[in-house]
Amino acid sequence: MDLAATVAVAFWAMLPAYVPNNVAVLAGGGRPIDGGRTWNGRRVLGDGKTWRGTFVGTLAGVALTAALNTLEPAASEALGVPLPAFPLAATVALPAGAMLGDILASFLKRRTGRERGAAFPLVDQLDFVVVALVLTALAAPAWFGDTFTLEVVVAVLVLTPVLHVGTNVGAYQLGLKDEPW
Numbered sequence: 001m002d003l004a005a006t007v008a009v010a011f012w013a014m015l016p017a018y019v020p021n022n023v024a025v026l027a028g029g030g031r032p033i034d035g036g037r038t039w040n041g042r043r044v045l046g047d048g049k050t051w052r053g054t055f056v057g058t059l060a061g062v063a064l065t066a067a068l069n070t071l072e073p074a075a076s077e078a079l080g081v082p083l084p085a086f087p088l089a090a091t092v093a094l095p096a097g098a099m100l101g102d103i104l105a106s107f108l109k110r111r112t113g114r115e116r117g118a119a120f121p122l123v124d125q126l127d128f129v130v131v132a133l134v135l136t137a138l139a140a141p142a143w144f145g146d147t148f149t150l151e152v153v154v155a156v157l158v159l160t161p162v163l164h165v166g167t168n169v170g171a172y173q174l175g176l177k178d179e180p181w
């Protein structure tokens with residue numbers, strides 16, 4: 001595959017992991033997952049991780065994979081690149097893994113003394129990718145191996161921080177997010 005095709009596959013295959021965190025920003029609020037509980041004097045996760053944000057974000061990712069599966073033949077044809085369709089296990093693992101990665105990062109942030117909203121460079125940009133990929137590798141190993149070749153994984157690791165910084169600065173400027181990260 002040439003570079004453009006590799007980037008196209010990386011972006012398409014990761015879209016179900018990119019969308020949930022952004023939807024959570026729009027849908028978040030209400031009861032925090034940790035219920036306000038603390039551990040060693042600090043919140044377990046904090047008010048930034050809510051049931052509603054997590055649930056709606058995951059559902060949005062699942063719905064998106066259904067849409068992408070419908071669009072896949074036409075999109076592959078139009079781009080001249082064989083884009084992957086998502087098997088059921090990946091449909092759930094990519095969005096759920098993305099949300100879980102973000103939650104684990106909040107856990108780590110609180111344990112390392114970072115307040116809600118504090119930046120944690122690299123962890124903020126890659127937490128959701130790493131957990132989404134690991135969960136998908138476990139849930140749909142054959143599909144994962146076919147889709148996430150070494151070059152696609154490298155493209156994901158380079159592309160994601162760029163997209164993450166771009167979308168978060170955009171959401172901040174639109175007033176949707178309190179911090180630009």
Ligand code: CTP
Nearest residue numbers: 024025028029048049050053054106116117118
């Ligand atoms: N959000 C949510 N549930 C999630 C993830 C995000 O409700 N599982 C919403 C919250 O309203 C959160 C906003 O999206 O404040 C921004 O998400 P994020 O930057 O991940 O959270 P922070 O508020 O920065 O908290 P943390 O420091 O714990 O990451």
Ligand code: MG
Nearest residue numbers: 117118179181
């Ligand atoms: Mg944040």
